[in-house]
Amino acid sequence: MSQPKEIFVKTHRCVGCLSCTIACAVEHSKSKTLFGAISETPVPKSRVYVQWVEPDGKVPLVCRHCEDAPCMYACISGAISRDENGVVITDTDKCIGCWTCVMVCPYGVIGRHLEEHKAYRCDRCPDREIPACVSACPTGALVYDTVDSFSAKVRNHVSRELLRAERG
Amino acid sequence: MAYTDKILEKSIDPSVHKMLERAEKLNLETVWDRYEAMLPECGFGELGVCCRNCNMGPCRISPFDDQGPKKGVCGATADIIVARNLIRMIAGGAAAHSDHGRDLAHTLLLTAEGKGGGYEIKDEEKLKALAGEYSIETQGRTKEQIALDLARAVYGEFGKQEGFVQFTRRAPEKRVALWKSLGIDPRGIDREIVEIMHRTHIGVDNDPVNLILQGLKASIADGWGGSTIATELSDVLFGTPMPVRSQSNLGVLKQDHVNIIVHGHEPVLSEMIVAASNDPELVGLAEKLGAKGINVAGICCTGNEIIMRHGIPIVGNFLQQELAVITGAVEAMIVDVQCIMPSLGPLSECFHTKFISTSPKAKFPGAIHMEFSEEKAFDIARQIVQAAVENYSLRIPEKVLIPEDKTECMVGFSAEAIVKALGGTLDPLLNAIKSGDIKGIAGVVGCNNPKIKHDHGHVVLVRELIKNNVLVTTTGCNAIACAKSGLMLPEAADQAGDGLKGVCRTLGVPPVLHMGSCVDISRILTLCASVANALGVDISDLPVAGAAPEWMSEKAVSIGAYVVSSGIFTVLGTVPPVLGSKVVTELLTRGANEVVGATFAVEPDPVKGAGLMIAHMDKKRQALGI
Amino acid sequence: MYPGSCFGRKGDNVTEEKSKYIIVGASAAGMAAAHTIRLHDRQGSVTVLSEEPDTPYFRPLIPFVVSGKKRAEDMVLSGCGPYTGRDIFVRTEARVESVNTAEKTVSVQGSGVLAYEKILFATGSRPYIPPEIKGTDTKGVFALRTLAHARNMAKRVKTSDHAVMLGGGLLNLKAAFALLERGLKVTLVVYSPEVLSQLMEPEDAFLIRKAMDTAGLKIKTGCAATHIISEHTGVTGVALDHGGEMSCRMVCIGKGVRPNVEFLNGTNVWIDGGIVTDRYTACSAPDAFAAGDVAVTFKPGSGDRIMTALWTNAVEMGRCAGRNMAGVKTAYSGTLGILNATQVAEEPFVSMGVVHTKDRDFEVYRHATDTTYRKVVFNPQGTRLMGAVFIGDITNAGLYRYVIRGKMPVMHIKRYIMDHTLHYGHVMTGKM
């Protein structure tokens, strides 16, 4: 079986343009188009957040679909489960909006849908091959890859850098 | 030959398919590749809600109510930011058109002073007519004397602080009165553009409606000012276009000729290149190098200028500029200003093609700069053509692939030419409109845009219009698309509805009239004004409509704005960056009707777009009781 | 029902006399332990015993049965969330009467004796009914804890127009809102000066109080019930300590909970309020563990003993116990005594760690707007975050919990904590 892919964040590449947030909200709208999405009620929600760290850090944050997902165990209504691709899913029908998951997720990536009184989070875009945020990112700060392949690329890059440094 | 869907969906033009396949084979990047790499495009930009007007920002407003910032650092709302950005686009477009007009005023001035390196006054009749508009004495004066006064007067329009711009007075009185009452009667061309830049500076005008009104004002200064000046003075200097036959599309390039392409906008350069290419010495040189002759052809509006006046063939429209180079048969791509892709430099380096820039205002990476000056116009043009001819020997035969596609066309329909074709008076046209043989007049204009299947928007919309007896006037890249599709032949009348077909047959004209380059939309305005005046109504009362099915440039935004300000309903085929503001969107698509008697509509589907225009004409006809 | 789990009832032909793992209590702690055992031991038989007639369910959802918003079927635990392990044998209506820790057997009411290798006590807690209140033994008096209670309450609603809630704790509030939704008039009688006194101080609660008022809840603070007035159809009113009386057809008591430890009477299992556990969730008898509301555990860092009554804690402790029972030695990281998130009326709130600071030596920051309130509590030196209350805006509460629980030095991020701008980006860029 092929390894499931995950979203990796290359913080240093983020320019803070928020394109990912728009793409995510549009992907989770009824019309799935920007021009349609902006006039929908309830307003479509982004599941990815770009946070700012003084003085110039821009950090995209998105559900990690943690291996030991604290939200899943904390949920008092059994609304959070993991699917066969390792994606931690919030079942909106079951969710009662008690926000226990919000209280335990250290990444702060579970949102509160006020109109519907439900928790929402990244669902890894089940209708897409490549998640909307990843394809929207103009600088490649978000990467969709398997753990193995991503770390191989990182190793590769680091060793090239090392070599270059050695050779001056 | 079968192309991949990927290629087929990019254009309706078979020459484009051929060249895209070629590009793929040669591993060359084109505008479509870059567009694809850009996707998805930035949603903030698409909605017009990012602002970089001050350094507290850049700011962007979240389009989704409960997430992200709702105001810029200064407090500007999405409405304010969208309005500011939109009119800055207008400023850019109005500046481009008007600066083009200014260059012609400059050329006329030099010519009148006897300093123009090869220019002469070709249309004295028009010169006198224009002088009349400016109340310049013509009786007993030489054409140079008249031209000097006219050039000075026109030059003055740009830096004028007070009063009005003369050519705006061609508009019906009601229209002018309306502009005055709205405070959007421009005082001077540059002034209104500068005022946009001032008003959109941080902390100045923060009322979306007030901002948009200033945008309209500057756009009127473009359409009825700068653009009209560009058109009229070009006619004075190079002759007013009259119907002429020519050819269009990449197939006009010749295997055995030195191929010189002029690309850009101002006839000041292209006219001289055409003249120089007829220099027997240079033709001789070309023959010596094994070519059968020198073949000049145009792209974009400069191509429109020379096809209209000389029947010089046209290679293609905006999205075909790279493809022309990819034929491998172009000795020189000579450019001046506007709509010239900077990608041409690196692309030309893959071939023997010399990419020659000429304007001090427009330099490009990878270009050879041979600066043009009006004083030594012919000499410089000769040097440029010579460089092109000499380059012929460097052509790499294996890299040459010229598509055979080319289409006959009949062009050159200036307003004057139309009146002439009508027999010296507008009456036959008015009668045809009244009788319903002609339902209305459409001005279909604008660019190409890779967001829309190349030429599909243009051609489908125009076909739909003529089928419904709408006489189509066209300029710019739409005109080129129509020429390539065979719509500019008298025979194309067969594709028109019965009424229009009859009119075209009688007059021997095509149902789609090529009126020139983008600045020549002023010809359409002039025509509409004449029709309105003849009927004693305002332009907004006429069964006329505009469309820009594949627009992309700031110039197009300015055009859209002055066309609507002139009272003409306009359909856009691509979405302008305004949807981030409900107020601005509402104003442009609805509210404007109460203000200037016309609105915008956005409709990417060309058939539906034509439908909107036709419905509008029907409504206007009904109101006129015809 | 999730395939693979199987459920037995009293009277079924249960031949099994011995189970490798016996878990007493089939709720948060017990079921979390059972499923965790399955992850580490695919073979050993797991038997879960519950005295309740219902198959395991999400206890915190029972107020929805009262309000009618959910059906019992919608609350079934097995197969939901992380509870997807196979071959877990749950026996309902199987009350454990006693345990023989020497023989390692339990005696189940009405169906004999069962032997075990490892046992988990996860019997949870039950509502505390204060003896000072007289006459509670009548129809229409409730203390909401089980699905059965909820069903009964839902029935009683039909013949009631006014419900009096004794106690202003979270569970009673939930019950109160469920009754409000059913259209009853609901009065909350609270002895403390303000509601939710366990989770915040009176001055912290103003937004919640406002939301409750807006929702239409009547609240009487600073007074207590002395007895329940009743006749043959059940409760007809409540007598209050200041002499007044309120007529009502329903009373709901929410005065805290007490651990279910009676079945261990006579054993050598160390009980001190609840079942005392060590760092590995083991209790004092061999091969015996405890988790959930019934267990006495410790706070992270200080190691002070505490008991909690929280689903999330019960699950965490249950999972830890499950690992230890299956032989994967795992230390429990301890828990915060207060760790609550919920929404009262329109107001979401989170309360965690140290939140009662009156007359105590803490560094406290409060910030209030019309719609939000927050209080963050630091240690006296101001170097560590100890607790927090967020009302209205609970963004990133999880990160604060992580900081509190990890006892992290906070000097360099204190400004963000006080401004409520802390986010995980600070962690990722090495600010934390």
Ligand SMILES: Cc1cc2nc3c(=O)[nH]c(=O)nc-3n(C[C@H](O)[C@H](O)[C@H](O)COP(=O)(O)OP(=O)(O)OC[C@H]3O[C@@H](n4cnc5c(N)ncnc54)[C@H](O)[C@@H]3O)c2cc1C
């Ligand atoms: C209405 C309500 C709302 C709540 N809301 C929240 C909330 O929002 N957040 C939160 O964190 N917590 C909440 N709680 C608390 C939470 O439900 C408990 O903390 C949690 O259920 C404790 O789980 P447990 O497994 O320790 O015990 P319990 O859930 O109490 O379960 C005990 C189990 O043991 C069984 N049992 C007991 N004695 C015996 C015996 N002698 N023999 C056999 N079986 C026995 C019972 O049948 C039951 O299956 C709420 C509780 C209630 C009642």
Ligand code: SF4
């Ligand atoms: S212009 Fe503004 S909104 Fe668009 S990409 Fe750049 S930063 Fe983002």
Ligand code: SF4
């Ligand atoms: S808010 Fe919803 S998903 Fe989150 S813990 Fe509560 S019920 Fe579960």
Ligand code: SF4
């Ligand atoms: S993967 Fe999809 S759902 Fe998740 S953050 Fe990205 S766009 Fe949103």
